[in-house]
Amino acid sequence: MASQKRIVAVANSKGGVGKSTLATNLAVEGALNGFEVLLVDTDPQASSAVFAATRDEHLPAFRVIQMSQPILHREIPKLCEPYNLVILDTGARETKTFRSALAAATSVLVPITPSAYDIWASEDVFALIDEIGSTRDLETHVVLNQVIPRTRVAQEALEALEELTEEVGAVLLNTRIHSRVAWKMAIGKGLSVTEFEPGGSAASELRALWQELGYSASL
Numbered sequence: 001m002a003s004q005k006r007i008v009a010v011a012n013s014k015g016g017v018g019k020s021t022l023a024t025n026l027a028v029e030g031a032l033n034g035f036e037v038l039l040v041d042t043d044p045q046a047s048s049a050v051f052a053a054t055r056d057e058h059l060p061a062f063r064v065i066q067m068s069q070p071i072l073h074r075e076i077p078k079l080c081e082p083y084n085l086v087i088l089d090t091g092a093r094e095t096k097t098f099r100s101a102l103a104a105a106t107s108v109l110v111p112i113t114p115s116a117y118d119i120w121a122s123e124d125v126f127a128l129i130d131e132i133g134s135t136r137d138l139e140t141h142v143v144l145n146q147v148i149p150r151t152r153v154a155q156e157a158l159e160a161l162e163e164l165t166e167e168v169g170a171v172l173l174n175t176r177i178h179s180r181v182a183w184k185m186a187i188g189k190g191l192s193v194t195e196f197e198p199g200g201s202a203a204s205e206l207r208a209l210w211q212e213l214g215y216s217a218s219l
């Protein structure tokens with residue numbers, strides 16, 4: 001067992017930025033790296049739960065539960081007892097359940113797409129993290145997702161994001177996740193991108209994300 005239990009909320013009040021995609025892929029990556037993983041799907045849309053149900057039983061396993069009631073902050077100590085990596089996939093609106101998930105977390109991963117609209121919209125989630133985490137040290141990582149391959153992130157978008165993350169005390173990760181067909185196709189087959197195409201570029205990105213988050217250091 002890990003010395004430190006990690007409870008990571010993958011969160012952004014903006015929809016379609018890749019919360020479920022990254023939550024499910026990180027759950028598999030955690031299982032592959034020897035963690036006992038619990039994936040909590042707090043979104044009534046149930047993307048993560050459906051993904052887990054699609055997985056072949058011979059693949060590295062993790063437990064998934066659905067919890068769309070705003071009770072996670074109360075239930076989390078009991079729920080996460082046998083696990084050392086707990087990933088909370090949140091919905092796309094600032095609801096009581098969303099707040100409850102943030103309050104239950106020990107860290108937050110915020111996927112953001114590199115467009116000015118999405119960067120502006122993400123100010124809401126940082127304000128909420130600040131409000132909920134003000135009494136605790138809620139480590140916040142930001143990852144750029146759906147970057148168009150062979151393009152640089154628009155300089156203005158990057159500068160705006162660098163400024164914003166510095167202002168709110170979040171860490172902008174060096175890993176960039178590009179928009180790739182493998183990220184879409186793997187999900188439909190109940191696979192992570194490393195299982196779907198181990199030598200592919202998406203797999204390299206997932207491994208880089210996992211490394212940069214540094215979770216294995218706590219095992």
Ligand SMILES: Nc1ncnc2c1ncn2[C@@H]1O[C@H](COP(=O)(O)OP(=O)(O)OP(=O)(O)O)[C@@H](O)[C@H]1O
Pocket residue numbers: 014015016017018019020021022043045047090091092145146147177178179180181183184187
């Ligand atoms: N890096 C990527 N490359 C290609 N497609 C991606 C990538 N990341 C996410 N997608 C696709 O974008 C769509 C939205 O992703 P996802 O459902 O993970 O976002 P979400 O933030 O969980 O959305 P919601 O707010 O609705 O819960 C999906 O069709 C997914 O396959």
Ligand SMILES: [Mg+2]
Pocket residue numbers: 019020021043045047089090091
């Ligand atoms: Mg989702």
